[in-house]
């Protein structure tokens with residue numbers, strides 16, 4: 001067995017972490033534009049508007065806005081068949097409420113898609129990747145207001161119509177389940193902002209959870225699930241050939257021990273984190289455990305008959321997810337916690353972790369693929385996976401990122417093993433194919449790319465691009481359809 005002959009190999013990015021051009025082409029402010037840069041050890045801040053004295057990494061990011069031709073040519077050189085990117089809503093509708101879209105924004109993405117077409121690269125486009133026009137966050141309190149469904153669909157209609165000739169694969173919301181998972185989900189997922197001039201967030205701080213209102217957060221998520229279901233239907237109406245997927249933050253949880261208590265706990269984590277949203281988007285209804293979960297979280301949701309029909313009629317064509325690491329589950333308070341992104345949980349003594357504390361677990365991907373395919377029986381796609389690490393540029397400009405190659409190789413091996421066991425896997429887009437800004441810490445130093453970008457945490461550097469060793473390695477992987485992993 002091997003990967004499908006039409007397997008989509010490629011890389012993934014997101015506008016707010018990659019594009020820059022914040023004040024160009026009529027773009028409006030979006031939520032990440034008011035988030036400062038941090039590091040693993042220092043927090044990033046979400047500020048009340050753009051304030052003096054803060055460095056906001058999304059404003060320039062790594063300037064795909066001006067480097068798109070060069071970057072796409074490099075992707076073509078590696079043999080990419082697919083390029084995952086997102087459209088920044090505020091580039092199309094600067095406040096989210098204009099009567100007409102911003103022509104310059106439309107033109108920019110058209111040029112990007114033209115460039116992909118030139119090389120036969122299929123774009124996989126996320127409609128909402130951790131961003132929202134800032135105006136909508138301020139005026140409506142983000143997705144907590146049902147009004148956002150209508151505004152989002154207007155934006156969807158515009159881009160589905162404009163780009164139907166170029167884009168056949170869409171993803172509605174990036175890591176939609178982050179809204180089910182706690183306080184950080186409010187900001188990144190829901191555009192629900194904390195009050196205050198500057199609030200610390202990120203992995204370096206214990207985030208203040210006091211302003212998190214589960215009722216509001218789950219309501220916002222319900223609105224996104226409705227918006228997603230409606231967008232699926234709309235995409236199919238506008239272009240019957242289009243395929244639309246959901247995107248789940250893959251949270252793989254093992255029982256910490258074989259104590260049945262731990263096994264039940266792990267099942268709870270899997271259900272809450274993965275299946276709560278996955279079931280709605282892939283099966284068309286909230287799962288049987290939803291009522292129990294709402295009760296536990298003190299949430300009451302208004303789900304009308306019309307809402308239920310919307311969810312039923314808007315199931316996705318494929319199920320995509322991000323996978324970086326796994327966690328374990330137990331209620332035993334003496335077990336040490338492994339930090340790292342949103343995956344905080346008891347540390348797994350069998351596994352090592354990255355320099356940012358993310359547990360490395362290729363077999364977990366295998367397990368997760370089997371679980372997701374058994375449950376949904378729809379084509380799966382790994383749309384984010386990779387290793388955030390510091391890279392060293394040698395004097396001759398080479399970058400020997402053997403650690404990254406090793407990480408990717410082991411994960412691809414396990415993907416293949418899962419396909420041998422029957423999983424229908426349609427593609428793989430490695431996260432951050434060109435180095436970009438980290439979502440959790442807002443820094444440059446945490447690099448994922450096959451392509452190095454000369455820029456540091458403070459924003460210094462000419463942004464020139466360099467090929468890392470992994471660039472040449474991935475090129476061979478793609479050319480051999482995953483057979484040559486050495």
Ligand code: BGP
Nearest residue numbers: 014174175388437438439440441
């Ligand atoms: C996912 C996000 C991405 C990306 C990735 C890596 O959760 O969808 O946007 O950033 O994680 O995370 P980080 O950038 O924090 O290393």
